[in-house]
Amino acid sequence: MNHYIIKGTREQRIHRIEDMKLVQSTDSINEKRTGILFFSTYGLLFICFAFFWPYLSAHFANLGIDSGRIGILASIGSVVTIFILPVWSRISDRLGNRRAVLKVITIGSSLSILLFIVSDSFWPLFFTAILFTSFHASLIPLLDAVVITYLSKTKIKFSAVRLGGTLGFALMILFSGHIYAYNNNLIFVLSAIFFFLMFFCIRKIPQVKIEKIEKRKLDFHRLFYNKRIIFILFIAFAVQVAHGFFFAFLGVFIQELGYTSREIGIANFVSVIFEVPVLLLIDRVLRRFSVITVTIFCGFVVVLRMFLLFATVGMGLVYLSMLFNGISFIGMYYCCATFINKEMPEDLKSTGQSMLAICQMGLGNIVGNTLGGFISQYAGTRFAYLYFGTGLGIVCLICMTVFTVLYIQRRLAQRHS
Numbered sequence: 311m312n313h314y315i316i317k318g319t320r321e322q323r324i325h326r327i328e329d330m331k332l333v334q335s336t337d338s339i340n341e342k343r344t345g346i347l348f349f350s351t352y353g354l355l356f357i358c359f360a361f362f363w364p365y366l367s368a369h370f371a372n373l374g375i376d377s378g379r380i381g382i383l384a385s386i387g388s389v390v391t392i393f394i395l396p397v398w399s400r401i402s403d404r405l406g407n408r409r410a411v412l413k414v415i416t417i418g419s420s421l422s423i424l425l426f427i428v429s430d431s432f433w434p435l436f437f438t439a440i441l442f443t444s445f446h447a448s449l450i451p452l453l454d455a456v457v458i459t460y461l462s463k464t465k466i467k468f469s470a471v472r473l474g475g476t477l478g479f480a481l482m483i484l485f486s487g488h489i490y491a492y493n494n495n496l497i498f499v500l501s502a503i504f505f506f507l508m509f510f511c512i513r514k515i516p517q518v519k520i521e522k523i524e525k526r527k528l529d530f531h532r533l534f535y536n537k538r539i540i541f542i543l544f545i546a547f548a549v550q551v552a553h554g555f556f557f558a559f560l561g562v563f564i565q566e567l568g569y570t571s572r573e574i575g576i577a578n579f580v581s582v583i584f585e586v587p588v589l590l591l592i593d594r595v596l597r598r599f600s601v602i603t604v605t606i607f608c609g610f611v612v613v614l615r616m617f618l619l620f621a622t623v624g625m626g627l628v629y630l631s632m633l634f635n636g637i638s639f640i641g642m643y644y645c646c647a648t649f650i651n652k653e654m655p656e657d658l659k660s661t662g663q664s665m666l667a668i669c670q671m672g673l674g675n676i677v678g679n680t681l682g683g684f685i686s687q688y689a690g691t692r693f694a695y696l697y698f699g700t701g702l703g704i705v706c707l708i709c710m711t712v713f714t715v716l717y718i719q720r721r722l723a724q725r726h727s
Contacts, residue, residue, distance in 0.1 A: 348471040353478030354508040360482035368561035381683015384558040387443035388675035398448040399664035418445030420505035451663035458651040476585040487575025550674025555682035581635035588636035609706040611638040616699025
């Protein structure tokens with residue numbers, strides 16, 4: 311603890327101490343207000359997702375698009391993600407103003423999503439998906455970079471403000487299914503409105519001061535000094551291959567079982583509401599177990615979810631599978647995002663989050679959605695869940711074996727040293 315010598319008369323010392331306490335109190339109030347603002351921003355962002363994301367595959371199917379082309383539509387956004395994320399993140403890091411970039415892509419998301427209303431065949435949907443993804447794909451990684459960097463200098467936990475996204479999604483998913491059933495185009499209009507409201511929250515976000523990066527070629531080697539970063543990116547990719555297919559075709563699969571958008575909404579509500587206890591406990595878990603251990607465990611949970619969908623004959627096992635979403639999705643997301651932000655240099659935090667998003671939302675979704683679309687078309691969605699679950703299970707077993715062997719070798723080396 312630092313001790314400061316306060317000089318002057320007794321009355322002057324008293325006044326100075328009171329001034330210091332007032333400053334500390336003001337800082338604490340400002341931190342809480344900023345925490346509430348972050349909480350609200352995540353809430354609005356995931357309210358937008360609750361309107362359109364669970365129903366996109368069902369929307370495409372209702373327009374007469376076959377499973378193979380649905381996989382392509384789901385993947386094209388991921389292809390765009392690979393190319394556009396580094397652009398936005400480098401602009402953000404070079405300007406030293408992530409908030410300004412966030413405002414641009416939020417407005418772009420609000421306007422471009424409306425084009426889905428006038429897109430009723432494959433090619434218009436194809437180009438609309440490209441344009442929309444060019445903006446909205448960067449929202450989460452750039453927002454995470456801003457929020458985690460700011461909160462690292464406060465006592466507020468990232469899990470507390472990220473809870474706003476979970477609660478926002480859970481609240482709106484209860485109504486979005488009914489809205490989609492009433493008028494499927496209304497979900498895009500409401501998403502645009504809430505993206506616009508999010509813009510006003512972002513305007514009030516405090517600017518996190520970062521040094522501008524000189525215009526030089528990016529040294530990608532700086533991203534991979536830590537071998538654990540390579541592993542995290544790999545396991546994030548492998549899990550997202552299965553997870554991407556899981557969610558991209560969930561709406562189609564539920565309709566194949568003979569159910570409607572109402573059941574799709576309920577399933578997504580069940581999935582997101584159980585993210586709450588995970589977010590409340592995740593920091594405690596990470597104090598006891600390593601990030602690598604937790605991410606491998608999350609991978610095995612995804613395997614279980616895939617097998618449950620393969621075995622289902624009704625909504626019972628679908629709902630049970632969705633119960634584990636808090637562990638498999640939010641657990642993986644939280645571990646990876648906080649780990650990358652902790653390990654990356656200050657001037658590359660946006661780039662680090664973008665690299666993670668490229669491995670997950672980019673490459674992972676491309677492989678999962680494209681491959682899954684063709685498997686579903688020729689073998690059926692049910693068997694596609696079985697194949698993806700089996701493949702991911704093998705990958706997780708290999709990762710667990712390698713990690714265990716390296717851990718044992720390190721412990722033996724420590725004993726002999």
